[in-house]
Amino acid sequence: MTNALTIPSVSSLDSLDQYLRTIKAFPVLSAEEEYDLATRLRKDNDIDAAKGLIVSHLRLVASIARGYSGYGLPQADLIQEGNVGLMKAVRRFDPDRGVRLVSFAMHWIKAEIHEYIVRNWRLVKVATTKAQRKLFFNLRSMKKNSHTLSPDEVADIARELKVKPEEVVEMESRMGGHEISLEGNSDDDSEDSFSPIAYLEDQQPEPSELLAEREAEHNQTVGLAHALESLDDRSRRIVQARWLQENNSATLHDLAAEFGVSAERIRQIEQKAMQKMKGMLSAA
Template sequence: MANMQLSSSTALAVRDPWALVPSLGNLDAYISAVNRLPMLSAEDESRLARRLRDQQDLDAAGRLVLSHLRLVVSVARQYLGYGLPQGDLIQEGNVGLMKAVKRFDPDQGVRLVSYALHWIKAEIHEYILKNWRVVKVATTKAQRKLFFNLRSMKRQMKGEAADGATHRAGLTEAEIDRVAAELNVRREDVIEMETRFAGGDVALEPGGDDDDESFAPIAYLADDRQEPTRAIEARRRDELAGPGLLRALDALDARSRRIVEERWLKVNDDGSGGMTLHELAAEYGVSAERIRQIEVAAMKKMKKALVEAA
């Protein structure tokens, strides 16, 4: 595997502290290094993307790429089941990431992580399509010999069939033993290769865009539970529901906070909620409508605080 770094051919000039990915021959060291790279805030990402778009600033492009290398590693892990090298999957994903950075428009109102996901997966899918073939089972010299000789041996055995009877497509047990003996491979290898020949290649994606009923491996290759954007959304949701909510409550005056907590956050031992509008109105000596108005104003203020913290 080639060194996992941005070489000079990418023309991405990277300055400290972003030049944290040295020339590495070890994949684990590379993954550890990219996970230590700092992430960009929405403001920094937008600023850098505009510098790249308007001024062709290659340093800005380098920062955008490096801050998203961990996303490529996460996506590449979803495709390890194909037996292809993880380093190659990551390298192809990095190509997709650089294509996404080149085409990213910060004025579209989406984060680069969402936009780049399509390009990263597209490059990895293309790599799998080009490399996942029946020949991949032939990893040893004996298996390669089996791969290149099995069909000719089947035709020969079919020609030897007695009385000119039509030979069945599959191999008999005796024929499997004969092939294994002549080519010096295991019976299991003969059976597996024969199965692969009989099944042929499977298209990774549906054959036609107009076929609504089509279903292909692309629909179930990736584990959606580990999909990066969903993981980011889940962490952000947990943040807003915990510390974010507390910060929003701290932005309220004492009366508004108590009204919100009684109306929306309090749960009694019997499962019932907090105080009603009329109960709060009686306590504060105002009308129920006034309590409702205070509640509405408090909720708007909390929403604004949560948006600013996002």
């Protein structure tokens, strides 16, 4: 990694399109390259390593930010906020956890974008483009009262303004709308109440939760192996044949024929083995 590596920003380039073209030029890191850079950052506080991790994931931020374009906020600002989240993720990333940065960083990127939307978003953006502003002012002057336009009136206005009828209907809806609090009404606890903030919340588990779940699964797998090793050969064979085969699990009668005992005896051995394993797993 050279000292010449810099992190581009939307504001430092002439346009959003130029920024998007610039970040596409940065290569995607292999797992080995990512691990090496993350290790250098974590152990040696290598700033160049941090830059390498960041620039290789700028496309991820732009992709996530694109999903929030419907809130009427500048795409460049959404990307900038997402980049802040990416930087926070890079600083906290532990390569020894066995999780790729792309998975770990998504939570932090979305969290920053959500926070930005909460600070700046209005649910109803009356006019965000030049064409919408023109339609807004023309429609205000042409509407004779506050009643909802009839289909015939919509068609007449659309024809006169040379726009689509659905554009007239949408603008009328915006004009008659009102701002809604992102937080909702804290005094209303009914099941029918809702607030837009609920739809901003990332429903995916946080990285810490994913790591804890992965560690729990690993511990259970290791514990199961140890519990099986504690059984005698016959008991282990019965448990594996009955419970640990993906397809065609053996029946009590199958195992009875294999060991030359009754099906009831196989059931007793299985029950005793399962109780022993359960005790070991609970103590782990």
